[in-house]
Amino acid sequence: MTHSQSILEIEQLAVSYDAIKAVKGISLHVKQGEIVALIGTNGSGKTSTLHSISGLHKHNQGVIKFEGKDITKLEPHKIVAAGISQVPEGRGVLGDLTVMENMMLGSYVRKDKKNIAQDLQSMFQLFPRLAERKKQLAGTMSGGEQQMLAIARALMARPKLLLLDEPSMGLAPIIVKEIFQAIKTINKDGVSILLVEQNANMALSAADRGYVMETGSIVVEDRAENLRNNDIVKSVYLGIST
Amino acid sequence: MKRTVLTFIIAALLLVLPLLLGQVSDFWLHVVIMIGVFSILSMGLNVIIGYAGQFALGHAAFYGIGAYTAALLLIHYNLSFWLVLPIAAVITGFFGFLLGTPVIRLRGDYLGIVTLGFGEIVRLIFVNWIDVTRGPMGLPGIPAPELFGFTFSGKIEFYYLILVLVVITYIVINRIVHSGIGLNMLTIREDERLAESIGIRPNKYKIMAFTIGAFFAGIAGAFWAAYISYVSPDAFRYMDSVNILAMVILGGSGNLAGSILGASILVITPELLRYVSEYRMLLLGLAIVLMMIFKPTGFWGEKHRKLNFYGKARKGEGK
Amino acid sequence: SNNSGTESKSDTLRIGLAAPISGTQAQYGQAFKNGAELAAAQINEAGGIDGKQVQIVVEDDKGDSNEAVNVANKFVSDKSILAVVGHFNSSATLATAPVYNKNKIVEISPSSSAPGVTNAGDYTYRVITTDAFQADYLADWSQELGYSKVALIYEQSDFGIGLLDVYKQSAAENNIEIAAAEAYNPGDKDFSTILTKIKAAQPDAIFIGGFYNEAALIAQQAQKLDLNVDFIGVDSLYSEALLELGKESVEGFKLIGFFYPGGDNEKATQFAEQYQASYNSKPDTYAAYAYVATSLVIEAIKEQGADRESIKTFLDQVKDYEGATGVLSFDENGDVVTVPSKLKIENGEFVLFE
Amino acid sequence: MLLQQITNGLTIGMIYALIALGYTMVYGILKIVNFAHGDIYMVGSFLGLFFLKELHVPLYVAFIFSAIVTAVIGITIERTAYRPLRKADRIVPLISALGVSTFLISVAQLIWGTEMRPFPTTFGSKTYTVGTVTVSEIQILILVLSCILMIGLQLFVKKTKVGTAMRATSISLTNAALLGINTNRMISLAFAIGSALAACAGIMVGIYYNAVYPTMGYMAGINAFTAAVLGGIGSIPGAMLGGVLLGLVEALSGAYISTQYKSVISFAILIIVLLIRPSGILGKKEINKV
Amino acid sequence: MENVLELQQVSVKFGGLVALNQVDLTVKRGEILAIIGPNGAGKTTLFNIMTGIYQPTSGQVLYKNQKINKLKPYKRVDLGIARTFQNTRLLKSMTVLENVLVAHQEVNKETVFASIFSSKSMQQKRQTIVQECMDKLEMVGLADKAEQLAGSLPYGEQRLLEIARALATGCELLLLDEPAAGMNQSEKRELIKKILQLSKQYHIEILLIEHDIQMIMEISDRIVVLNYGQKIAEGTPQEIQNDPQVIQAYLGGEVD
Ligand SMILES: Nc1ncnc2c1ncn2[C@@H]1O[C@H](COP(=O)(O)OP(=O)(O)OP(=O)(O)O)[C@@H](O)[C@H]1O
Ligand SMILES: Nc1ncnc2c1ncn2[C@@H]1O[C@H](COP(=O)(O)OP(=O)(O)OP(=O)(O)O)[C@@H](O)[C@H]1O
Numbered sequence A: 001m002t003h004s005q006s007i008l009e010i011e012q013l014a015v016s017y018d019a020i021k022a023v024k025g026i027s028l029h030v031k032q033g034e035i036v037a038l039i040g041t042n043g044s045g046k047t048s049t050l051h052s053i054s055g056l057h058k059h060n061q062g063v064i065k066f067e068g069k070d071i072t073k074l075e076p077h078k079i080v081a082a083g084i085s086q087v088p089e090g091r092g093v094l095g096d097l098t099v100m101e102n103m104m105l106g107s108y109v110r111k112d113k114k115n116i117a118q119d120l121q122s123m124f125q126l127f128p129r130l131a132e133r134k135k136q137l138a139g140t141m142s143g144g145e146q147q148m149l150a151i152a153r154a155l156m157a158r159p160k161l162l163l164l165d166e167p168s169m170g171l172a173p174i175i176v177k178e179i180f181q182a183i184k185t186i187n188k189d190g191v192s193i194l195l196v197e198q199n200a201n202m203a204l205s206a207a208d209r210g211y212v213m214e215t216g217s218i219v220v221e222d223r224a225e226n227l228r229n230n231d232i233v234k235s236v237y238l239g240i241s242t
Numbered sequence B: 001m002k003r004t005v006l007t008f009i010i011a012a013l014l015l016v017l018p019l020l021l022g023q024v025s026d027f028w029l030h031v032v033i034m035i036g037v038f039s040i041l042s043m044g045l046n047v048i049i050g051y052a053g054q055f056a057l058g059h060a061a062f063y064g065i066g067a068y069t070a071a072l073l074l075i076h077y078n079l080s081f082w083l084v085l086p087i088a089a090v091i092t093g094f095f096g097f098l099l100g101t102p103v104i105r106l107r108g109d110y111l112g113i114v115t116l117g118f119g120e121i122v123r124l125i126f127v128n129w130i131d132v133t134r135g136p137m138g139l140p141g142i143p144a145p146e147l148f149g150f151t152f153s154g155k156i157e158f159y160y161l162i163l164v165l166v167v168i169t170y171i172v173i174n175r176i177v178h179s180g181i182g183l184n185m186l187t188i189r190e191d192e193r194l195a196e197s198i199g200i201r202p203n204k205y206k207i208m209a210f211t212i213g214a215f216f217a218g219i220a221g222a223f224w225a226a227y228i229s230y231v232s233p234d235a236f237r238y239m240d241s242v243n244i245l246a247m248v249i250l251g252g253s254g255n256l257a258g259s260i261l262g263a264s265i266l267v268i269t270p271e272l273l274r275y276v277s278e279y280r281m282l283l284l285g286l287a288i289v290l291m292m293i294f295k296p297t298g299f300w301g302e303k304h305r306k307l308n309f310y311g312k313a314r315k316g317e318g319k
Numbered sequence C: 001s002n003n004s005g006t007e008s009k010s011d012t013l014r015i016g017l018a019a020p021i022s023g024t025q026a027q028y029g030q031a032f033k034n035g036a037e038l039a040a041a042q043i044n045e046a047g048g049i050d051g052k053q054v055q056i057v058v059e060d061d062k063g064d065s066n067e068a069v070n071v072a073n074k075f076v077s078d079k080s081i082l083a084v085v086g087h088f089n090s091s092a093t094l095a096t097a098p099v100y101n102k103n104k105i106v107e108i109s110p111s112s113s114a115p116g117v118t119n120a121g122d123y124t125y126r127v128i129t130t131d132a133f134q135a136d137y138l139a140d141w142s143q144e145l146g147y148s149k150v151a152l153i154y155e156q157s158d159f160g161i162g163l164l165d166v167y168k169q170s171a172a173e174n175n176i177e178i179a180a181a182e183a184y185n186p187g188d189k190d191f192s193t194i195l196t197k198i199k200a201a202q203p204d205a206i207f208i209g210g211f212y213n214e215a216a217l218i219a220q221q222a223q224k225l226d227l228n229v230d231f232i233g234v235d236s237l238y239s240e241a242l243l244e245l246g247k248e249s250v251e252g253f254k255l256i257g258f259f260y261p262g263g264d265n266e267k268a269t270q271f272a273e274q275y276q277a278s279y280n281s282k283p284d285t286y287a288a289y290a291y292v293a294t295s296l297v298i299e300a301i302k303e304q305g306a307d308r309e310s311i312k313t314f315l316d317q318v319k320d321y322e323g324a325t326g327v328l329s330f331d332e333n334g335d336v337v338t339v340p341s342k343l344k345i346e347n348g349e350f351v352l353f354e
Numbered sequence D: 001m002l003l004q005q006i007t008n009g010l011t012i013g014m015i016y017a018l019i020a021l022g023y024t025m026v027y028g029i030l031k032i033v034n035f036a037h038g039d040i041y042m043v044g045s046f047l048g049l050f051f052l053k054e055l056h057v058p059l060y061v062a063f064i065f066s067a068i069v070t071a072v073i074g075i076t077i078e079r080t081a082y083r084p085l086r087k088a089d090r091i092v093p094l095i096s097a098l099g100v101s102t103f104l105i106s107v108a109q110l111i112w113g114t115e116m117r118p119f120p121t122t123f124g125s126k127t128y129t130v131g132t133v134t135v136s137e138i139q140i141l142i143l144v145l146s147c148i149l150m151i152g153l154q155l156f157v158k159k160t161k162v163g164t165a166m167r168a169t170s171i172s173l174t175n176a177a178l179l180g181i182n183t184n185r186m187i188s189l190a191f192a193i194g195s196a197l198a199a200c201a202g203i204m205v206g207i208y209y210n211a212v213y214p215t216m217g218y219m220a221g222i223n224a225f226t227a228a229v230l231g232g233i234g235s236i237p238g239a240m241l242g243g244v245l246l247g248l249v250e251a252l253s254g255a256y257i258s259t260q261y262k263s264v265i266s267f268a269i270l271i272i273v274l275l276i277r278p279s280g281i282l283g284k285k286e287i288n289k290v
Numbered sequence E: 001m002e003n004v005l006e007l008q009q010v011s012v013k014f015g016g017l018v019a020l021n022q023v024d025l026t027v028k029r030g031e032i033l034a035i036i037g038p039n040g041a042g043k044t045t046l047f048n049i050m051t052g053i054y055q056p057t058s059g060q061v062l063y064k065n066q067k068i069n070k071l072k073p074y075k076r077v078d079l080g081i082a083r084t085f086q087n088t089r090l091l092k093s094m095t096v097l098e099n100v101l102v103a104h105q106e107v108n109k110e111t112v113f114a115s116i117f118s119s120k121s122m123q124q125k126r127q128t129i130v131q132e133c134m135d136k137l138e139m140v141g142l143a144d145k146a147e148q149l150a151g152s153l154p155y156g157e158q159r160l161l162e163i164a165r166a167l168a169t170g171c172e173l174l175l176l177d178e179p180a181a182g183m184n185q186s187e188k189r190e191l192i193k194k195i196l197q198l199s200k201q202y203h204i205e206i207l208l209i210e211h212d213i214q215m216i217m218e219i220s221d222r223i224v225v226l227n228y229g230q231k232i233a234e235g236t237p238q239e240i241q242n243d244p245q246v247i248q249a250y251l252g253g254e255v256d
């Protein structure tokens, strides 16, 4: 199947670590302007999928296309330059650099220097805590603060596609709400989003479509509102006993 | 079962080796003896580096302390070699303890440079403390060991002696690293802060590693002094420390058999390369780089680490 | 495993050469190799010995006693090696002496001048005089030169310390005051600290108890510090490199020389010419010593046959052998007995003093 | 005498510092101790000699050419000997570096011979005497150029985008790559800069001592490593401070205590400093947040 | 009810930043106490104070009425305090079982001498140790992965392994820093069961940091709320859920 308006298209992706087959030939796509949620149990291969998209893990089979171009073999930094940013699992802030330096590196690949300052301001508006702590070393920030930084930093790249790996992890409920609000806003500005989440409730209420992964395979694919009524999803991910 | 057979074959080979080599040349017997000496050194260093994860660049100093202690005791006090050997080991071990105690606060390369500095200080003391060590002139005329009135005169006797020492070293260190001590050392190597928060005292194990490593270096040193019958400071330089380090890494840090393999490779290769004279060091350099590129975790790296802390408690170990 | 007395069966006569071919002393090893190989080449050109070619088997001991013992073991267990020329460092010679002596093979060192080598064994010889001899000689000379205050810069090695000890003693006998005695470690290249200290002591001359490379650095750095005194030294300074590296700063150096081409020793002049022709450079003391040592072994084989033991017999009987480093004999300890020349540097060249 | 000794110490110290800077550059980014750094410095020095002697270029051109060629050599070494080991334990490249070091020394010996070579320039030998202190032209050059290079480097690393990207690379290759940083290029750059600095140091030392030889990198490497650690490895001003301090300690302990034991004394001081400040004088403390 | 752990007027400062401001806190025998609060409120810092990673700038830490302010982390483990980390910290190149073994107190007591002359009784003791550690793995559901390398576990399981490891220290007080992060609802369900089991069956006091408010309500006996380093509320789940200050600072307006 082809999706002419797809920004990201994955076909038959298989990922393995030595003997372990983490992803077993999945296909998925994200359309231009869409928010797609990818949910799944622990170890089902979500992170592995994201790592393959951003080029961090290379021992794959299958094809990954971004805006119609094959990016399967590109190096990570070229993939970022092409317009894909990732908020990695476990935040991945650069601990020995300050908050500000982390933010500035977010815009490393940008060509439009003019708007950087402005974007920085809007990030600080979104996360006032970061504005307070510009000079603090990122490694000494609290877990949640680091999560905020990771998200803000990824957005500084003005990506066309944003990959989020469990952005709500470790965040206080009030911040989670804000972040999902922000995700929607960013999306409205034209950024497509692939969202990996354990907080399925939030993820599915923000997303247009969703995929459910189990042990390396996609088991369900549907529109988000349908998924919320899917029995498996309800019992496993939403904690609603059926 | 297969293992027992293999062990048996190796043991038999090692026992008749001097007879085989004796036919070829004394030189190769000497090379094998040197492998033995360096095996002991690298197994000891492996405890410090491979298990406790402490970057130490001064192992030759311990080797030197062992050699000088033994030489001085043998020359001046006429003690029996069999008494001198353990004394040298204990004294060297004590130096390991002395060094370990202050420096355990340091990490990584900071520790590396301090141990390097320690090594240089020890060597410079050998060079400059002329009244005792005769400085650069070295100490000649170290008497050979005697056993039941029989004096060690040929290489064969020394071969069997080093064989016994290597086997003892292997067994002892093997037991230590596969005990709770070894596990705790590995934990410290991986994550010292974590080790603390699960109840492990990093300092205790780091000092222990230094002491054990130094103890066995003392054995190697004492043997060397008796075997060569001469010691001088130029055998215990920084490059010698680095060489022992290379043996540990090349063989596979965190694996004792690997250390023996590493010692064998790095003792034999330069000797083999003697045939290419001028290009010897050039090829040795290339060989080291290539070996590391093709075997980044050493020949028998971590993966071969036996998980036998719990021995037969759990069957079907391995992957 | 006693190999002495075994006749070599091959058509080449093999002589071992143990020298620091790599490592920080590689340059001396190179000089050894050149000198020894030249001696072999000459006899081979002349048809060899009884039709057999002489081959120099070079082994690298890195100047390290560990490696030296490996090399010694390699040589002794190779039955075709008739004798060994080497080692460079006294510590290497001392470390290997038990191996050679036990296996009854001659080791003849071109350069190990430490006093300890005297008692190293019956099979250990050397063609260089001991440090004691040279230092003593130099002290007498210092008095003749009218120095009353001499400073010493010596290498912290068997060599340097040996020189220091004897010179100090003989200086006292000659009423020379030791203004300062400063050691440096092998490998040091910065002498400004030492020289600044010595400058403050205001000596008449500085005795350099080290090698020519360091001597050149010392002279240059002294010049940069505006320290103008005489420099004296032993034969270890004799090298073209001293002139090249030191340039005008080494002008006026006074040193003891055994090897001095262009003087009345024809052998030396010849050797220098042949060396120049073969290697396109001027030989230093160590090349000459290695040449002499090798020539002696070749002479022995020529006279007494290709046999380990008879080489020793020959050496014990050598009397007034005329070589590139002077006329020499061996005493009962295998130490050389010979007479040096006094040299100085004038207009960028070594010339006879007087 | 004291002032003269301080001048001597300062000069040696600046040389240590300059080599240490290269060390710190490479260490800062890859966290490996590049044991071959001292030998790269030696190669740089020989190249300078080659350009001066064989091609008869002016001194400053020799500096530039040698720096460029040495940088290329540095990059090549990284590609061939270190890059394949990127995923291995940090100690592994150390051994590979040892191989490179052995290799470089023997190549130099094969090409240039084992003898010490004089440096064919008359620059630098002029001396100035101020009071009791004598200073040579080359000492002044060493002091000035080292300071300029250090300040330039510090500004580059701390203030520029590329510099920040280099630091990011040094913290985490993966996370830096995720920001679009070409980490391989950053590493190559660090090697290039480190090697070029070593080449500059090599030429200046060549002029200062008027001697170049294949094993000159050995002691220089150890001293620079010591200097880098003393000042706090990874820190540029630290390398500078460490170098100068080491030079001064050596000169003053040599002058007033004992020349035999001057290395003992400087190592002893290093150990004491590290026991008080385990990450060196200007080194950053490890972040201790869980 | 007796107090197991007690914090008296504890403050922590980082430069100018006050991470904890005169916090009083007690953990009572047998209870599950939850700590909640916005990001950066000082929750993890509180754990770091209790386990000895940080020293308080001022104030007292008492464990069973004994002052432990200055005690090294490993000494506190001996006393019975164990923890898990917010960012998992495992020995990635060691196996799952080894990760648990290293925390076992008996493993720490082995001596050089005993290990060299490893006796029969020693072997038996080791078997018991291994068995105990396997039990801990069994409990968190990782027994079948005992031989895998810890680094290859997915995130959620890494958290479980941390719990098993903490239990292997033989702790009496267990500090869990966001144990459910990265788990889905059914996995959280399982985890809740296990925590309750630990508390009720094994009589371990549990201190828990969590952001999942539903889970907190379900398992905690008591809740302490931190904000900007200050304790702003303390009480039963019901009391906290309806505390306007908490709603405003933490939950964000509405209550589920
Ligand atoms: N570096 C690795 N080495 C070996 N196996 C790995 C590695 N990383 C992941 N795996 C395995 O691959 C599988 C998928 O892991 P992945 O991290 O992609 O899962 P996930 O869906 O992101 O899980 P979680 O929700 O816990 O983050 C798991 O079985 C895991 O054990
Ligand atoms: N070592 C440190 N240096 C400087 N600031 C620190 C350090 N450790 C913590 N902080 C700061 O102290 C505050 C409290 O941090 P803490 O980690 O305790 O927060 P937390 O309540 O656990 O938050 P989260 O829920 O996000 O994990 C944060 O603002 C953090 O930035």
Ligand SMILES: [Mg+2]
Pocket: A046, A047, A048, A089, E155
């Ligand atoms: Mg994941």
Ligand SMILES: [Mg+2]
Pocket: A142, A143, A144, E043, E044, E045, E086
């Ligand atoms: Mg926290």
